[in-house]
Amino acid sequence: MITTVRWTVLLLALGFCRGLKHNYIDDYEVVEVEEDWDLVFQPSEHGSLWPLPQKVQISDVSFKLMSSSFRIVDAKQSSAGPSCSLLQDAYRRYYEYMFGSAKRQQLYKSRRTGPTELTELQVWITSPDSECDGYPSVTSVESYELSVDQPFAVLKAPTVWGALHGLETFSQLVYEDEYGTKSINSTQINDFPRFAHRGILLDTSRHFLPVKVILANLETMAMNKINVFHWHIVDDPSFPYLSRTFPQLSRQGAYHPYTHVYTPADVKMVIEWARLRGIRVIPEFDTPGHTQSWGKGQADLLTPCYSGAKPSGTFGPVNPILNTTYDFMKLFFGEISTVFPDAYVHLGGDEVDFTCWKSNPDIQKFMEQQGFGDDYSKLESFYIQKLLEIVTATKKGYMIWQEVFDNGVKLKSDTVVHVWIGGGSNDEMSRVTAAGYTTILSAPWYLDYISYAQDWQKYYKVEPLNFNGTEAQKKLVIGGEACLWGEYVDATNLTPRLWPRASAVAERLWSAKDVTDINDAFNRLSMHRCRMVDRGIPAEPLFSSFCPREYKGI
């Protein structure tokens, strides 16, 4: 029996104003008024669930939860026991999300358990290998089944990764009644992700992000069942990655050699924090373009640009004609392959500017020797091909931006091609999958581009499989990523700019294809936003509204 959950207290009495206040604007600014703006809040039959699980049945039978008696425990049959610290850590985290930190617990014991009280959630890992001590991967099984009923709730999942998602879902089912009592309705959920790769790109080169900002956003990713942190760690403006092999890269290339770097300990912490939340960390070391900051600490790595017959003193992309370049890359990516446990590394390969290469007489000579003619994309491919061999030797798979595919570089069959160029991304998805490569989509999800009003709807309406292709081609789309490039974001504004806009992408990548009701999404997302705020995350509002507990930080 599916009925409406009683969202009595959490239910937001959203008082939408009738028109848009002061909507006149000066000539130089154009605001497109979309009709969907004036969505009116109504409680969804799926409460505040986000992203929406694949199958949900919520009954109107409700149970009370008491902080003093409620426990999350390992099921007897579970292959993960108390030694699985990943789960123990998660139990504690979700207990605190649901009941607040230990300080505000009611200390008195309840008299006795009534028939309407739910006292236990049993977590049952069903595979022999729980993967408790492993890392998530693109092939990880993330499904789970959740049954909330008497005498106890049961969460069944093949692996810990599914269990983490199930715990999040369970916590999203808990609500407060009029008297502040935590309640949950009898519920059956069967859930699994639509896409295996659900990522967010953060850029720590254009602005340095303190580690705690990264951790807070990993925390929030887990609340949205995002499972990939694409760490665009270095780029032109700065090189904050502290390399053990080449410490001069950050010593010279970071904004500051001590205060604006990620030490090996920092990187380890980020990776472990992410692992405990079922999130992969895929680092991107983009070459041969976007490498200005590399050149500061590594002589001869970049191509000297010429002005007429003389070096101009500026530098271009990585110098592809020197053996020393490849010696460096071997050592560097050797280190990367050991520091980052994920099976993939993102090698970039986008936006290579040929101007500097063209100006350099040594490069010109090399082009001639190789018979490249005037086609500098052949030189680019020459470099990338050698780089791919180097990285393959480290036993890593790789992701690359779409240009590498476009230029016809020979790629391993398990390469993930990252489609980012807007206006034509559907055709690109067709081409990439027709060539048999797996792919992820980012073109419609550049969250650094901001505009007035509810742009989350635009992100929500994107359908990644909306391109011409066979079923086999569609299956090669393994997901997508929301990208928040760093020109205009740093620790001061990143989190509210990312959330809940990235939540729209998260639901598109997790939930079933037919989950497209924008009104229902608005209702659930409004409450999901307030839940993130309640958990200390400054997620910005969708529209005029309030949260029962407003953001407390500043």
Add this chain to the structure above:
Amino acid sequence: MITTVRWTVLLLALGFCRGLKHNYIDDYEVVEVEEDWDLVFQPSEHGSLWPLPQKVQISDVSFKLMSSSFRIVDAKQSSAGPSCSLLQDAYRRYYEYMFGSAKRQQLYKSRRTGPTELTELQVWITSPDSECDGYPSVTSVESYELSVDQPFAVLKAPTVWGALHGLETFSQLVYEDEYGTKSINSTQINDFPRFAHRGILLDTSRHFLPVKVILANLETMAMNKINVFHWHIVDDPSFPYLSRTFPQLSRQGAYHPYTHVYTPADVKMVIEWARLRGIRVIPEFDTPGHTQSWGKGQADLLTPCYSGAKPSGTFGPVNPILNTTYDFMKLFFGEISTVFPDAYVHLGGDEVDFTCWKSNPDIQKFMEQQGFGDDYSKLESFYIQKLLEIVTATKKGYMIWQEVFDNGVKLKSDTVVHVWIGGGSNDEMSRVTAAGYTTILSAPWYLDYISYAQDWQKYYKADPQDFEGTEAQKKLVIGGEACLWGEYVDATNLTPRLWPRASAVAERLWSAKDVTDINDAFNRLSMHRCRMKLIIKSDPNFVKDTEL
């Protein structure tokens, strides 16, 4: 001798990227690439001063400041002494801005004072009445003179309001050298604002803003020499103002009657916090439109809308034909006039939708009786005229949105007309000033409208006197306000969305008209932003190192 200040440590090694990364975008989104985007950071000869003072001379002679010995003191001749808590409070605040809180002070005493050390800033209030215990007003004198030199620095100002600005400026002159030593260069500054009314509008109806968010932003306003907090406190969505006279207004009309209201104590705290920073608090109680939330707690205040011959159950603007409406307004604005000390109250008067009035048979009859014909703007003016009389009787002046002027309502000569409608605001400024009214501009400064990249430059380039008119007309422009309407902002994102974008408006309204060098502004604003960031969150205006 004017030379470049040595901004050695504060100088941000800004690594600008060469091109715009990933600038392709999907068809449905248009990004206009302006050339000014790629401003390259270079230290300004005016360091991190923001807004730029009217006259500045910075020499290359520098003095050291030691946290253990440096003091801000009242000058002997000053008309404000230790009993002026406004100044004492400010001394402490600026000491902490400059040296950090007491916890990270160096505790050891320095050996002795060398010739290159500056040990004292003397603050000298020159008018007999320092105005220490008063409130700032539109006629307050805000000028100051600052002389940084041996044996001590002197800040002279007619009133405490100028002294507050001078303290901010002094603190902006302090920088750290390579060794972390606080330093200041010998400097002469003569400063005063170009416009008297330099405001920011915050909207606490569409989203409730916790008091501490308001206080943090008042703090930041002071850092930008903004002197008016326009508190758009109530509107359609919610009524968070707790009225002593009509407590049911917030009990019924707030998002929540306890957690989402401003109590009298909250309001007092906001006003006093603002006063201590030289900021006026002008509340706006907008009528007759934008009043949906008022109707929840006050029966018969709003006009019942009709669907055919029957009331539809919905309500429109304030009901202008009932005597009870004006009885209510008398009591309500009587309370407002005592709660808010400022000489002005903002009465709104914008965007009145006539649909509901037109549907109501009682209103129709009234229109006929009054001979208004079908011109409902006459009914609107009828209401506003009576409201203005009521407010005038409370001895307050008023500000109103431009529609009230447009509709030909008779206004007191000291009325401030608030121009907000974009696309034609220059013509409107001409008309308003030609009619002899003072005016402030907001049309180009709607900061709730966001777009990609450095929109602060657009705000910076606007000038409130860029309209056709005589010199006398231009003088009637007393300033402007940056408006941050609340549809999409709350405690989670307000502060970084407001700053440093509002700083662009702040400089336009304070500094001389010819201060328009966008490169120099970028350089100073970049450093100003990092300074603010030490205390509050503030949006990065471009790629740069942000962790000082």
